[in-house]
Amino acid sequence: MYQIILNLLFFCCSLVLVQSCQQKEVLIVERNPQKTPALYTLATDxxxxxxxxxxxxxxxxxSGKQYxxxxxxxxxxxxxxxxGMLEGVQKQxxxxGRLAEQRLYVSNKKEGKHLGWWSNGSTKYNYEFYNDEYNGTVLEWYETGQLFKKFHxxxxxxxxxERLWYQDGSVRANYVIKKGKKYGLIGIKLCKNPNEKVPKI
Incomplete structure (x- = not known):
């Protein structure tokens, strides 16, 4: 009898988990850009x-390309x-001649991967968006190639x-956010030290 109750509880919990996962998946509806006309017009027009x-x-x-x-x-x-709305891939x-950034928009809203590079060709950032909001991993690098930021x-x-690094690779901040609360090394520094004397001009 005890084993039957345990099995029943396990089944119910599994069912709740499956249903909650399925409900979460329904919220994320794939957003694809529409095709834009191959009409090119100078932005200085x-x-x-x-x-x-x-x-x-x-x-x-x-409707078309502005360049x-x-x-x-x-x-x-x-x-x-x-x-009149940003739609599809935008490049700069x-x-x-090196590619500086490549961004995707759907109905004037940021979508999917947004990629950026430094002028030397190294990666500058890699963002993930859904419906104009960060959704997924946000990565940023120093020009040297050292990772600066990895947020979720x-x-x-x-x-x-969530993690931040200094240019020398040492950890600047390392914390976890659960339901809006931060746990760990925040790494926040005041812009001004209240004990420092402000020089008179």
Whole structure:
């Protein structure tokens, strides 16, 4: 009888866990960008104007690619719009021709992986977004290649293990966030020491 009760409890707990996991999965609906027209217009066109967060060309919401060139005629950036909203992959380059950043937008909202590089080609950042909020791992590096930041997010909120490093690789902060509460080495430093004397000018 005791074993039957234990088995029944185990079954109920398993069922609750499965249902809660399934409910969590339903909340994350895949967001894919729509195709934008292959129409390229220089960003310096005087007919471009913004109304709040919407880009217009003359009096119409712009659909197509907006681009800018360096004096060398190399591409500085290409932005993709659909009905005045950022849509699809956006790219920006350094004057030396190296890719500076690559971002994805769906209906003017950040989505998926956002990648950035330093001018020397080393990785600068790797962010994950869902519906304009951090969702997943957020990574940042110093120009030297040393990892600076590794944070975890769930729907725009820090959750889980969070770490920061100095340029020499030593740990600056190492803590865990559970339901909004921080546990561990925070590594917060005041901008001004209250004991320091402020020099008179």
């Amino acid at each position: 005087e007919e471009f104007n913004f109304k709040q967060d919407t880009l217009y060309l003359k009096n119409s919401k712009y 800018m060139l360096y004096p060398s005629k190399d591409t500085a950036f290409v932005k993709s719009y659909l009905f 380059w350094y004057p030396n 997010y769930e729907q725009g909120h820090e959750e889980g293990s």
